[in-house]
Amino acid sequence: MTDCPMCRKWQDDADLQIAELEQCYVLLNRDQFFPGYCFVFTREHVTELFHLDVATRQAVIEEVNDVAAALAAVFKPAKMNYELLGNMLPHMHWHLVPRFTTEPLWPKPIWSEPHDEVQLTGAEYAERIELIKDKLRDP
Amino acid sequence: MTDCPMCRKWQDDADLQIAELEQCYVLLNRDQFFPGYCFVFTREHVTELFHLDVATRQAVIEEVNDVAAALAAVFKPAKMNYELLGNMLPHMHWHLVPRFTTEPLWPKPIWSEPHDEVQLTGAEYAERIELIKDKLRDP
Numbered sequence: 001m002t003d004c005p006m007c008r009k010w011q012d013d014a015d016l017q018i019a020e021l022e023q024c025y026v027l028l029n030r031d032q033f034f035p036g037y038c039f040v041f042t043r044e045h046v047t048e049l050f051h052l053d054v055a056t057r058q059a060v061i062e063e064v065n066d067v068a069a070a071l072a073a074v075f076k077p078a079k080m081n082y083e084l085l086g087n088m089l090p091h092m093h094w095h096l097v098p099r100f101t102t103e104p105l106w107p108k109p110i111w112s113e114p115h116d117e118v119q120l121t122g123a124e125y126a127e128r129i130e131l132i133k134d135k136l137r138d139p
Numbered sequence: 140m141t142d143c144p145m146c147r148k149w150q151d152d153a154d155l156q157i158a159e160l161e162q163c164y165v166l167l168n169r170d171q172f173f174p175g176y177c178f179v180f181t182r183e184h185v186t187e188l189f190h191l192d193v194a195t196r197q198a199v200i201e202e203v204n205d206v207a208a209a210l211a212a213v214f215k216p217a218k219m220n221y222e223l224l225g226n227m228l229p230h231m232h233w234h235l236v237p238r239f240t241t242e243p244l245w246p247k248p249i250w251s252e253p254h255d256e257v258q259l260t261g262a263e264y265a266e267r268i269e270l271i272k273d274k275l276r277d278p
Contacts, residue, residue: 049203106226
């Protein structure tokens with residue numbers, strides 16, 4: 001679907017690319033208010049878990065799981081949050097968000113209060129991406 | 140863990156029980172502001188996806204998937220939302236929430252604005268539970 005922003009996101013946010021997996025792309029969220037917040041989204045334009053055949057669904061989940069494990073290892077959060085919503089953008093994308101007891105919003109969901117975006121410098125994005133890449137390659 | 144409310148929830152909310160699956164319990168949320176909102180939570184007190192062995196993780200996900208498919212078939216939402224958070228209550232519980240374009244909060248996440256709880260009568264809870272049970276048994 002050429003009018004789907006998620007179908008274009010891998011190219012549009014090239015500076016945030018972490019990994020091209022078999023089923024999914026992994027991208028750092030430009031807003032790093034929650035340090036380590038990543039998107040894991042399918043290469044194919046699909047929407048619901050139950051639209052996938054079982055092998056594809058399980059492969060997607062193993063990739064979501066591997067990224068969550070890498071984020072937990074790198075950022076050492078109190079809890080990982082995993083969200084598959086898609087009300088605004090139905091192309092399947094998982095929000096993987098390391099959560100910390102030191103956050104202003106803890107322990108509430110990330111959407112419970114608005115926040116100003118936290119943008120990093122190019123070098124800071126690159127460093128954070130490299131840490132996650134390394135952990136994904138060598139768990 | 141005897142002090143975990145989620146370990147006791149299946150017994151505590153006996154009137155909301157939908158199904159005992161191999162890995163998870165399925166319970167209707169008492170707050171039905173979002174019609175069909177269910178919890179799918181593990182029998183075991185576990186927290187992160189990546190703490191499970193691959194077979195258990197995939198079995199949990201297939202149960203989450205089956206419940207989401209049943210909710211979608213019964214309630215015909217515009218989108219299903221799937222959330223695994225656990226910041227307040229780390230015992231693994233999935234929020235499965237049918238979302239509708241007619242809601243006051245659509246298309247925002249369910250946590251983006253507070254709402255008054257919607258409680259049903261006993262008969263209404265029972266009817267809703269029966270619809271979901273039927274669809275789970277006979278997809």
